[in-house]
Amino acid sequence: MKRLKKQRPWKMQKLKVQIRMAETKFLFFLGCLIPYRLPSYEVSARKVLGKLGVDLVEMPEFNCCGFPVAPVDYELALSLAARNLCLAEQQNMTVMTLCNGCFGTLNEANKVLKKDKMLRDKINSNLQQIGMEFKGTSNIKHLVHILTEDVGLEKLKEFVKSPLTGLRVAQHTGCHLLRPSKNIGHSDNPEDPIILKKLISVTGAECLDYEDETECCGNTVIGVNEEIPFKISKEKLEHVKASGAQALVTVCPSCHMMYDFNQPRIEKAFNVSFNLPVLHYTQLLGLAMGFKPEELMLSENRVKPTFLL
Amino acid sequence: MDDTSEQRKQGQNNLKTGKIDPKFKYEIMRMPGSEKVHLCFQCGTCTADCVIARFTDFYRPRKIARTIQLGLKERLIGNEALWLCTTCHTCIDHCPQGVEVSSIIRALRNISVKNLGAMPSIYKIFASNILKSGYVYLMPESRLKKREEQGLPPLPKPNLNDVAKLFHATGFNETLEKAKTMENAKAEGAN
Incomplete structure (x- = not known):
């Protein structure tokens, strides 16, 4: 008993830090892959968020988050990310991304630059040439964080008009929402991700576990080697299929491209058949909220989710 | 990274003291994220948990860390195995010594690009596209028109001037030009 009492003040303190005001207005960082290849994700996200009362302000003059050039020049990647962060600081709003890669890069740049003074000075000397300075006052969130932390699961439940009872799906959260865990925050478990599972169960669908x-x-x-990623994804699709899921749910455009767009190519390469529809989470939520399949552009998905159309 | 039996027979992978660069690990430790490479004690967790290592014998992050510690710069710089890391960061989370393995791979890639000017062509395309359009892809006109039909707001126009200045400030535009001329020369040589 004594020990419990001692712990309490510490727990209270920690709670106080965690409580933040829920926001309803966000700066929308669209990224590159979504407008280029996946309008279905953008359309469904805008529709769903609009109904939930989340205001999106378009981020003006943003550029690529920097993720694609990090392997060749990390300083350039950080500079590009920091420019976007400076734009967010000017607007004084939390940034929302739909893409795991954009979230991972912007969030990491924000945290690394805040911590490492030498690196910050270096990047700021680059930013000086375009009349900007990184201060570290912005905050980056992915769509799933906004749905769980700002909208809240309780409120989300109220908007579910036609629950998808009987639908069995599996989730793929994606690497850059989970790892490296020291930079990500938002208290998901990188070994056993739970946030997306909770979000799926709100829609009434059942979220199944599977291997790996x-x-x-x-x-x-x-872009460097096609053979290995195909093998990796084939294994993933096999595991999802084995769990008995009718569809796979993603929140990352890059993962979606791999499992949906490349699925026929994987099937051809290994002479197998999956026929496993891959849905954006916003499409699943949209269906549960009563939107029509065509409003959520479900027919744009390469593997047609015929049982939902 | 894995040596073939033929190379082993010929003694190509024997350590030669003349080829050791004892300062190489300090060069790596100065790169952001790679500060702890000297702490690696070769437990092999990174390789065991690496998704790429599961599907190829060519890529072994544990070996890469050891090669850095030994100072065998020649074996790493320009090694094609470096480009296989997916940056899933499982190795960072699992390392008992707090070594950021995937950041070390990034550092090695960066040094390879800077020293040799060689990079997979996909990265040349990505970088040129960012320089040209601000996005990593060149958005076709048809796509932009379709946005209107779909009721989406117009795509924000990136500030290309700013992007070009950042490329210039980091010196990457020179590296990119060098890589492009090297590729062209190679193509001409092949013809």
Whole structure:
């Protein structure tokens, strides 16, 4: 008993730090892959968020988050990310991304630059040439963090008009929402991700477990080597299929491209058949909120979710 | 990274003291994220948990860390195995010594690009696209028109001037030009 009492003040303190005001207005960082290849994700996200009362302000003059050039020049990647962060600081709003890669890069740049003074000075000397300065006052969130932390699961439940009871799905959260855990925050478990599972169960669908849930899709090296990512994704699709799921739910455009767009190519390469529809989480939520499949552009998905159309 | 039996027979992978660069690990430790490479005690957790290592014998993060500690710069710089890391960061989370393995791979890639000017062509395309459009892809006109039909707001126009200045400030535009001329020369040589 004594020990419990001693712990209490510490616990209270920690709670106080965690409580933040829920926001309803966000600066929307769209990224590159979504407008280029996946309008279905953007359309469904805008529709769903609009109904939930989340205001999106378009981020003006943003550029690529920097993720694609980090392997060749990390300083350039950080500078590009920091420029976006400076734009967010000027607007004084929390940034929302739909893409794991954009979230991971911007969030990491924000935290690394705040911590490492030498690196910050170096990046700021680059930013000086475009009349900007990184201060570290912005905050980056992914769509799933906004749905769980700012909208809240309770409120989300109220908006679910036609629950998807009987639908069995599996989730793929994606690497850059989970790891490296010291930089990510938002208290998801990198070994056993739970946030997306909770969000799926709100829609009434059942979220099934499967083997190697946290494994990478391999899409980032597809430009260098096609064989290995195909093998990785084939294994993933096999595990999802084995669990008995009718569809796979993603929140990352890159993972979505790998499992949906490349699925026929994987099937061809290994002479197998999956026919496993891959949905953006916003499409699943949209269906549960009563939107029509065509409003959520479900037919744009390469593997047609015929049982939902 | 894995040596073939033929190389082993010929003694190509024997350590030669003349080829050791004892300062190489300090060069790596100065790169952001790679500060702890000297702490690696070769437990092999990174390789065991690496998704790429599961599917190829060519890529072994544990060996890469050891090669850095030994100072065998030549074996690493320009090694094609470096480009196989997916940056899933499982190795960072699992390392008992707090070594950021995938950040070390990034540092090695960066040094390879800077020293040799060689990079997989996909990265040349990505970087040129960012320089040209601000996005990593060149958005076709049809796509932009379709946005209107889909009721989406127009795509924000990136500030290309700022992007070009950042490329210039980091010196990457020179590296990119060098890599492009090298590729062209190679293509001409092949013809």
